Each structure stands twice: as C-alpha cells, then as structure tokens.
Amino acid sequence: MFFFVACTSSHQWSAVHPSYKKAPSPEESIGMVGLESAFILTRAKWFSNRLEISMDSIHSVVDSLMTSNFTNEFKNYHSQVLFIPDSVKKNWPTESQKLDKSIFLKGQLPAQGIVIKNDTHTPPYLFILHEFVIGTDLDRSLYYDYTQGGQEVEVKTSVKHVTAILSYTLWDNLKQIPLFSSVIEIQEPYTNKLTETYLKQITQKAVKEIHQEISRRKSP
Amino acid sequence: MKKLALFFFLFFYVVDLSAKETVFNNDYTIWKDADILIWTKDSNLVISAKELCFSLKRINPTIGEPKCRIFGEWERDSVTALYGDWLKNNLAPNLDADHLRARSPEMIKKINNLEDKTVIYLTQKENQLYVALFEELSASPKTVQILPYSNNQIEQGEIIANALFKKKADRRLTKDERKKKAEEPDSYYLETAKHHSWIGVAYGKTQAPLPLTPKSWYKNKLNSRIKSYRNTKDSLSLWNFIEDEAPLTSIYFGRTWYGFIGAEFFYRYSSHKAKIDNTDPIYQELDYWKFSRHEIGLSLVFSKNYQSFSFLQTVPYAFIGFQYSFFNEDISLKEGIETPSRQYETRIKFENAYKGALIGAGTHLIFFKHYGINLKAGIGSRGRMLDSDPSSEAASEPTIIGGSTVDCFASIGIEYYWSIK
Numbered sequence: 001m002f003f004f005v006a007c008t009s010s011h012q013w014s015a016v017h018p019s020y021k022k023a024p025s026p027e028e029s030i031g032m033v034g035l036e037s038a039f040i041l042t043r044a045k046w047f048s049n050r051l052e053i054s055m056d057s058i059h060s061v062v063d064s065l066m067t068s069n070f071t072n073e074f075k076n077y078h079s080q081v082l083f084i085p086d087s088v089k090k091n092w093p094t095e096s097q098k099l100d101k102s103i104f105l106k107g108q109l110p111a112q113g114i115v116i117k118n119d120t121h122t123p124p125y126l127f128i129l130h131e132f133v134i135g136t137d138l139d140r141s142l143y144y145d146y147t148q149g150g151q152e153v154e155v156k157t158s159v160k161h162v163t164a165i166l167s168y169t170l171w172d173n174l175k176q177i178p179l180f181s182s183v184i185e186i187q188e189p190y191t192n193k194l195t196e197t198y199l200k201q202i203t204q205k206a207v208k209e210i211h212q213e214i215s216r217r218k219s220p
Numbered sequence: 221m222k223k224l225a226l227f228f229f230l231f232f233y234v235v236d237l238s239a240k241e242t243v244f245n246n247d248y249t250i251w252k253d254a255d256i257l258i259w260t261k262d263s264n265l266v267i268s269a270k271e272l273c274f275s276l277k278r279i280n281p282t283i284g285e286p287k288c289r290i291f292g293e294w295e296r297d298s299v300t301a302l303y304g305d306w307l308k309n310n311l312a313p314n315l316d317a318d319h320l321r322a323r324s325p326e327m328i329k330k331i332n333n334l335e336d337k338t339v340i341y342l343t344q345k346e347n348q349l350y351v352a353l354f355e356e357l358s359a360s361p362k363t364v365q366i367l368p369y370s371n372n373q374i375e376q377g378e379i380i381a382n383a384l385f386k387k388k389a390d391r392r393l394t395k396d397e398r399k400k401k402a403e404e405p406d407s408y409y410l411e412t413a414k415h416h417s418w419i420g421v422a423y424g425k426t427q428a429p430l431p432l433t434p435k436s437w438y439k440n441k442l443n444s445r446i447k448s449y450r451n452t453k454d455s456l457s458l459w460n461f462i463e464d465e466a467p468l469t470s471i472y473f474g475r476t477w478y479g480f481i482g483a484e485f486f487y488r489y490s491s492h493k494a495k496i497d498n499t500d501p502i503y504q505e506l507d508y509w510k511f512s513r514h515e516i517g518l519s520l521v522f523s524k525n526y527q528s529f530s531f532l533q534t535v536p537y538a539f540i541g542f543q544y545s546f547f548n549e550d551i552s553l554k555e556g557i558e559t560p561s562r563q564y565e566t567r568i569k570f571e572n573a574y575k576g577a578l579i580g581a582g583t584h585l586i587f588f589k590h591y592g593i594n595l596k597a598g599i600g601s602r603g604r605m606l607d608s609d610p611s612s613e614a615a616s617e618p619t620i621i622g623g624s625t626v627d628c629f630a631s632i633g634i635e636y637y638w639s640i641k
Contacts (some may be wrong), residue, residue, distance in 0.1 A: 017319065018312075018314050018315055018319065019310070019312060019315075022223065026459070093323050093324060093325065095323060109323070110303055110322055111302065111324055112303055112306035112324060113301070113302030113304075113305045113306040113329075114302065174308075174309075175306075175309045175310055176306055176310075176321070177310060184567060
C-alpha cells in the first residue's frame with residue numbers, strides 16, 4: 001500500500017498557467033460548461049444492484065443525481081454560478097493539455113479570441129468539466145497516464161472504495177487561457193451499503209478538493 | 221536630411237536601441253532577400269515598412285534585398301483577427317512558446333502556408349513594444365522580445381532590426397530544395413553528424429613482445445644476433461635481425477559515417493638498428509647499420525559516440541586493416557675503409573615490401589567538437605607477399621626472410637576534427 005502511494009504521488013496531476021495570479025473570489029461569476037456530457041458511470045450493474053435502480057435507467061438517474069449534487073455543492077463556494085449548455089462546446093477545438101511527463105488531459109477548450117456569453121451575462125471565468133467518472137477501485141493513472149493505458153485491470157468482486165475521477169479546467173474567459181487544469185481522484189471507503197447520500201458525500205469531497213486546488217493557485 | 225536625422229538618432233539612442241528583454245528565443249531562420257510581413261492589431265502603431273527595410277540592410281549586410289510590407293491580408297482576415305486579438309491580450313513576460321500557441325486549426329494552416337516569409341507581430345503595451353516572430357511550420361511564435369517603444373519610424377525600425385535580424389541570412393531555397401528539405405528528418409533528431417573527419421599526428425612505441433605474454437615466446441628471436449652480416453639461427457621473423465623496440469611516429473587521416481563505420485588512412489615510421497654480434501671481428505669495418513621502417517595502410521574503423529560532458533565527446537573504436545611495410549637500409553663503413561669485406565657485399569637483404577594486417581582498439585577524446593586526443597593500441601604483422609603463385613620448386617625454396625614479423629604498438633595522438641552534417 002505504501003509503495004502504491006509512493007508511486008502515484010510522484011506524478012503531477014495539475015498544470016497552472018504563469019498568468020494565473022489571483023483565484024476567482026466567491027462573488028465573481030463562474031460559467032459552468034460540460035456538465036451535460038461529463039458524467040460516466042462504470043460498472044453500471046454493480047451500482048444498479050446496490051442502489052436498487054433498474055439497469056434501463058441507471059445511467060440517466062445517477063447522471064442527473066450526480067450533476068445536480070455537483071452544481072449544488074459548487075454553489076456553496078461560488079454564489080454566482082452560471083449554467084452554460086453544452087451546445088456552446090460544439091465548435092471548440094479538442095486538444096491535450098500536458099500535466100506531467102506522461103499525463104495528458106484531453107478535452108475541448110474555447111477558441112482563442114472568442115468570449116463565451118450566457119444570454120446577456122459574460123462570466124470572467126469558466127469552469128469546464130471534461131470528465132466525471134464514477135466506478136469502483138479505479139486509478140486515475142489508468143485513464144490519464146498514456147504509459148499505463150491499455151493495461152488490463154481485473155474487476156474485483158470485493159469492492160474497497162468507490163472512486164470518482166474528475167478532470168477540469170478553470171478558464172479565463174476574457175483572455176482565453178487555461179488558468180488551472182487538473183485531474184482529481186476521490187476514494188471513498190465502501191463497507192456494504194450504497195445509498196444516494198453516500199454518492200452525495202463523494203461529490204462533496206470532490207468539489208471541496210477542486211475549490212482547494214483552485215484557491216491554492218499553485219500546482220502541488 | 222534623412223541621413224542626418226538617422227545619425228542623430230543613432231548617436232543619442234545607442235543604448236536604447238540595444239535594450240531588449242527576451243521572453244523566449246527559439247531558433248529561426250533569416251532568409252536572404254527576406255520577405256518581412258508586419259502584422260499588428262494596434263491602430264496607432266508607429267511603424268514604417270520602408271524604414272524597417274532600410275534598417276535591415278544597414279544592420280545585416282548578409283540579408284541582401286529584403287522586402288517589407290504591412291500584412292494586410294492577415295489584418296483583414298477574421299481567423300487571424302481572433303488570434304491577433306488574443307495575442308495582444310496575452311503577450312506577457314515569463315511565458316514560453318507553448319503558452320502562445322495558435323490553437324485554431326485554420327490559424328495553424330495559415331502559419332504553415334507562409335513558406336519562406338517571416339511575419340512579425342507587433343503590439344504596444346505600456347510604452348513597450350512586444351514583437352513576436354512567426355515562421356512556417358510552427359504554431360507558436362519562434363521568438364518574443366520586449367523592445368523599447370519609439371514614436372519615430374526610423375528609430376523603431378532600427379530597434380526591431382537590431383533585436384531580431386542580426387543573425388547571418390541563409391539563401392532562400394528553390395521549390396525543389398524546399399520539397400526535399402520538408403522530407404528530411406528534423407535536425408533536432410540528427411544527433412550524430414553524417415560525416416566526421418579527423419587528421420592527426422601520433423607518437424608511441426612499438427615492440428615485439430606482447431604485454432602479459434611469456435618471455436619464452438620471444439626469447440630466441442630477441443636474443444638472436446647476426447654473424448658475418450647474414451647468419452642467424454632463424455630468419456622467419458625480422459626481429460632476428462633488427463631491434464624490435466623503437467619509437468613510432470605516425471600521421472593519419474580518417475572519416476566515419478554516422479559515427480559508426482569509417483576508414484583511416486595512415487603512414488607510420490620507425491627506425492630499427494641491426495643486431496650485429498659484436499664479438500664477430502668482421503664488423504670492425506662497420507660504422508652503423510640500421511633500417512627505417514615505413515608503413516602505409518588503410519583500416520576499417522567501428523566506433524560509437526558518447527557525449528560524456530557538454531564539452532567532451534568520447535568515441536571508443538576498434539579497427540582492422542592492412543598495411544604495406546618497406547624497410548630502407550641505411551649502412552655505412554668507417555672512414556678510411558675503401559674496400560668492404562666479401563661478407564659485407566653479400567649481406568642479408570630484406571624483401572622489397574611486406575604485406576600485413578593490423579588489429580586494435582582505441583578511443584578518441586574530442587574536446588569542444590574539434591580538438592581531439594587519440595589513444596590507440598594494437599598488433600601489426602608483416603609477412604611475405606602472397607601475390608605470386610608458388611613455383612613447382614616451392615618445397616626446396618628457402619624461407620622468406622621476415623615472413624612472419626609481428627609487433628604490438630601503442631600511441632597517443634593529437635587530432636583536429638570537423639564534421640559535416
């Protein structure tokens with residue numbers, strides 16, 4: 001276990017732009033993009049059995065549950081959250097941001113020179129959520145470290161943790177630069193009961209960590 | 221009048237002209253007869269294409285006849301306008317090239333299609349002029365400089381030319397050359413020069429016994445003495461007749477391809493005394509008797525390059541080759557002796573030339589890419605020429621003198637290196 005921690009902690013999981021000097025204050029408005037398509041549930045059957053939701057609707061139910069949890073939690077830290085529909089992303093170029101030697105975060109980012117608006121309001125910052133993966137005993141290296149990609153991972157019958165992996169970018173909407181990009185991993189110990197409150201706790205932890213990372217302004 | 225004004229500015233702004241802050245500077249090319257395109261999103265920027273061109277010609281004599289103009293196409297275009305505005309917003313100190321990369325595929329395509337034109341993007345910020353230089357095939361600026369801003373066109377041209385265009389200009393390529401160059405591997409990956417040549421002189425020692433071998437192998441040869449100008453116990457090796465230990469001088473020229481396989485041409489010289497038996501009274505007439513050995517040959521070299529330090533390249537190598545040896549006799553009788561003895565007249569004669577092989581290893585130590593030290597050791601042989609067919613009386617033929625003469629050698633050399641990419 002110690003070896004495992006030592007291995008994973010050697011990677012840098014975030015990248016900070018040299019011009020990122022000041023974290024967004026709680027009063028400043030933040031546009032939120034990507035929530036409609038970021039959520040991915042792995043091991044749907046396992047979740048379906050535990051949450052007692054039928055397989056037909058497990059994806060849509062958990063998706064809406066997690067997204068609403070996420071936005072509600074986010075509002076605790078930033079009062080002015082503007083929800084921007086995913087249709088805005090349609091023409092954004094897809095590209096990879098380098099976080100570490102072998103770690104790349106792939107996602108869509110707004111074009112240079114174009115300011116994103118929500119009706120009449122122009123938020124100075126955008127929070128772009130690229131992916132929000134929920135599963136059991138996952139490791140973010142397997143998703144974002146290209147040297148570890150293609151590894152076959154055994155699906156274990158005994159679950160120790162429920163994992164959430166979130167990748168996001170804090171975007172300067174006025175200057176169109178990625179201020180802070182990161183991949184976070186939340187491991188929530190699992191005993192034997194899975195409830196909606198339990199999933200809410202994971203989201204709470206994730207949002208808290210995101211907030212801490214953004215406020216710190218420096219990558220670890 | 222203009223010249224006078226220029227002189228005035230040069231005189232008073234000589235410090236100002238060279239003041240610059242480099243944000244980052246990657247390698248870029250200055251073309252001879254360059255096409256310089258000035259691109260800016262500032263409406264009130266003081267810049268004149270004509271004056272910039274004058275400054276370029278004055279500052280860089282290698283640049284030929286440059287053409288400068290305002291890049292109207294990009295100033296009007298909506299794709300470049302977006303990137304131009306973005307650059308204006310984001311140019312700042314402490315960034316690197318990747319932070320300023322154009323991300324839109326259309327914009328990247330436009331930069332890629334520049335061919336051998338150079339675009340300089342200018343924007344004014346707080347009495348400073350930010351200059352970003354673009355070249356084809358790179359989505360980010362090649363260099364960004366922060367220069368002093370001037371309200372005078374002549375001076376501004378001078379400042380820009382000084383900061384960005386002082387390097388030696390390269391000839392512009394023809395269409396075919398461009399096509400060929402596009403297919404070449406990136407010079408970044410070309411770590412080893414295509415050809416590596418050296419010329420050197422070396423000094424060392426040659427001797428018959430190989431180090432760490434038993435003395436009994438050589439005892440007979442080395443103790444042998446010539447009696448009556450021709451008699452020895454054995455004549456197979458020349459070391460029966462002449463001293464084996466001698467200083468060795470050589471000059472050589474070599475070249476490797478891709479730092480791996482190569483050839484070396486060499487000439488070696490050493491001088492060997494005849495081993496006369498001093499107890500034999502016949503030698504009283506003799507002043508001196510020695511042989512100069514001249515050897516020329518060619519060896520095949522296998523080597524590998526290691527960059528040991530930034531200033532030192534270590535190139536261990538092994539070689540195998542062939543050589544021709546010539547022994548020039550140098551003999552003289554004492555003064556006053558008019559007629560030599562009969563034995564002198566019928567003294568031993570070596571073959572005209574011996575053919576042999578050599579094998580060995582060594583290492584080049586190359587300092588600052590050009591100055592080398594060469595350590596080399598090996599074994600060389602020389603024997604009878606095998607060019608002629610053995611005659612029918614071969615069995616009764618006497619042994620060829622020096623038919624199997626082996627020695628080893630070690631030398632240290634100084635060299636000059638040059639490489640051709």
